[in-house]
Amino acid sequence: MNYFEAIFAYNTLVVLAGTMLLGIAAGITGTFLMLRRRSLAGDVIGHAALPGVAIAFLIYSVIAPDAGKSLPVMLLGGSIASACGMLAALWLRNVGRLPEDAVMAIVLSTFFGLGVVLLSVVQASPTGAQAGLRDFIFGQAAAIRISDVTLLATITIGTILVSNLLVKEWALMCFDEGLAGVLGYPVRTLDFLLMTLVVAVCVAGMQAVGLLLIVALLIIPPTSARFWSDSIGPNIAISAIFGAVSATAGGIASALVPKLSTGAIIVVAAALVLIFSILLGSRHGLWLRWRARRAMKYEARNTPSG
């Protein structure tokens, strides 16, 4: 089978569709996360999911010993643990005396550490169904099935709909919470909705990208998009495209080289897009600065000084 056939095989198409949908959803959601200056929150949500996944696996293997592992159950566990991680971070911040970045680092490493401990327990269990559980950490896009694509499509369509409806309200909340409050917007509810969406995208992406690196898919595409436009609408659209391109690149690599860690490839692809944007972005790219400086130099040289 040559590469061309490999890419268009049914399984591969499923994987590509899944990663592309994930990239779109992450690109859109990540734009608001970046504008809200909550990039690290995505990292907390990703890492904090691990103990939830492990606990869900353990509970499920007790309840239904012969059923193997259930993806929805583990994703549910991950979501709950992620939410707990966010709440723990909020609580620690309100306690005071702890800088916000320290709070984030503490919560994400503690939850992740706990997750690794629980994974060791799972690994020692006799069921044998734990095979592949470690894929949640680094991601394995090749494991995406058509049912997962349905889930990802639902989340992506939901993301597109909600962010279209709430683009102006979310943008206002991100830019000026005070004004949002004065205008009578329920800031807490809006914030909660956004974070719920972030959790949904993180958890849905765990299988393909892995919980260690999902934050990259949330943050790198919107950061890249920022070099191409100064308006919110285009930023969201460009970020979605960059997310889709990076994720699809990872999907293709995963299909061609089965042992490859998909999440890592996706992140590297996203980083390449970022470098490209930093250099050539049509709004803030470095080449624009370089060109402007050269023009200034030229003008200065050709202006008679006396």
Added chain:
Amino acid sequence: MNSKGSAGESPLAAFGVTVAYRNTPVLTDLSFRVPAGTLTAIVGPNGAGKSTLIKTALGLLQPLTGHFEFFGKSFREVDGRISYVPQRTSVDWDFPVTALDVVCMGLYRKIGWFRPVRSRHRKRAMEALTEVGMQDYAKRQISQLSGGQQQRVFLARALVQDAELFLMDEPLAGVDVATEKTIINTLHRLRDQGRTAMVVHHDLDTVSDYFDRVLLLNKRVIAEGSSDEVMTAEHLKQAYGGKLLILT
């Protein structure tokens, strides 16, 4: 511009408000009433709780005890009648919006949930930008504006809200002379329309020229009343202690 605050009820009144960050009191037992149709300066040394006062009034911080009333009602019942201009430094100026986009934000409530900004809203925002002399900068991303220009954009945003009470946190900090003049003239015009403004102000020399009334603050109300009554050497000494050496 049509609505005016009705005479009887105070646009903003505080009733025994105490605010604490963790276990340090920032404002203690604050009570005051702002009469409708006046310009009040909130004056006090650094750390006196000026911004805290505004943030608590707007529900961004929770008071330990006491409450605020807007037009005799709670904050939640009066949305749309209050306008807020935050400290310029509290905003991310790299945000991907233009000056016009920012002014349009003041109209979001009128536009309504889920609905996009339409050309008639942009037209209204453009009028407000023209009022503050910023019409030529409408399409600029906001980081490409000077401090004074950014403050004018905020003023234009406050204007489109067509509010009755304006709360402003240091709108004159670090702005150029022309902007200062624009802001003060605009405030005077709003007052002449019967509207009310409370402005955090740091320049003691100009307080009496610009404002009718002063709320002198240092963790509690030191003095409140007309500018002449409040801005006395005795009061200022109480508020600023030894930190203020030169009095005019």
